[in-house]
Amino acid sequence: MTPPLYAQSTGHFERPLSTLSGSGPLAMERVLNTSIAPIDDIIRGFRPSTTTLLDSDTKYASELLHTLCVHALAEFDEEVIWIDGGNAIDPYTLSALCKRRGLDRHELLSMVNVARAFTAYQLVSLVDVFLDKEARESSPSTIIISSISDMFMDKDVRRSESHQLLRECAKEIGRVTRESEAITVITSHTPGRVKPDPKMISLLSTAFDVYIQMRCERSGIAVRIPKEARSASFTPVPWNQTVLNDFMGRFYGEDCAHIPPRA
Numbered sequence: 001m002t003p004p005l006y007a008q009s010t011g012h013f014e015r016p017l018s019t020l021s022g023s024g025p026l027a028m029e030r031v032l033n034t035s036i037a038p039i040d041d042i043i044r045g046f047r048p049s050t051t052t053l054l055d056s057d058t059k060y061a062s063e064l065l066h067t068l069c070v071h072a073l074a075e076f077d078e079e080v081i082w083i084d085g086g087n088a089i090d091p092y093t094l095s096a097l098c099k100r101r102g103l104d105r106h107e108l109l110s111m112v113n114v115a116r117a118f119t120a121y122q123l124v125s126l127v128d129v130f131l132d133k134e135a136r137e138s139s140p141s142t143i144i145i146s147s148i149s150d151m152f153m154d155k156d157v158r159r160s161e162s163h164q165l166l167r168e169c170a171k172e173i174g175r176v177t178r179e180s181e182a183i184t185v186i187t188s189h190t191p192g193r194v195k196p197d198p199k200m201i202s203l204l205s206t207a208f209d210v211y212i213q214m215r216c217e218r219s220g221i222a223v224r225i226p227k228e229a230r231s232a233s234f235t236p237v238p239w240n241q242t243v244l245n246d247f248m249g250r251f252y253g254e255d256c257a258h259i260p261p262r263a
Helices: 037-043 060-076 091-100 105-109 120-138 159-180 198-207
Strands: 014-016 028-030 050-056 080-084 112-116 142-146 183-187 210-217 220-225 230-234
Touching: 037 220, 037 230, 050 060, 050 159, 050 198, 060 080, 060 091, 060 105, 060 142, 060 183, 060 210, 080 120, 091 105, 112 120, 120 142, 120 159, 142 159, 159 183, 159 198, 198 210
Parallel strands: 050 183, 050 210, 080 112, 080 142, 142 183
Antiparallel strands: 014 028, 210 220, 220 230
């Protein structure tokens, strides 16, 4: 289940970072939103030069990456780098999300640079070599890293070594993110596949700029930002389920949800 991709604007807007003083351009910041109101209200957008960790006990966070990927491609028209550490990326879902928005999926998906790791050492190599090289060559708007800790919980990797390697990966991801001014979103692990290591989660929660928890509750999903004491709960809707916002359009025209008053 991937979060719904509404037909309305994703909330991609530019926020002034400074005011004009004398001469020189006004510094502006791009913001990537999900179009899922409860999430956007609490997170307030994913921002450039910022690393955000999604720590989830459900598959929702991983699936949210697909929505963010398509939004980034459509809104910024720049490439996306996706390092997949948990076999999470689903090209069919990305293709379907493009089609849902009426976008050319072949053109957009060709702008997603994917690298998949199958061992902890491969992931380290991808972060150290591939990420830096691709960021310099493609100038991506967004960097996605899925299930960053999965490979490091392999029984063949010593815990002391895995923690050190993971710490170095996080540091390198932060460096590349700042230098490329990219929006970087990371998921911690693959729920149901591996048991999360509390020490690794603690390490990651402090290594990245923003730490967001997503927890499954009886009423839906709770989203929390512990450092800022903000939280919200909502019931996710399957991405392929039509909602009222999908029909937003011209006031009385095609694909419009407006219902005129009774005469």
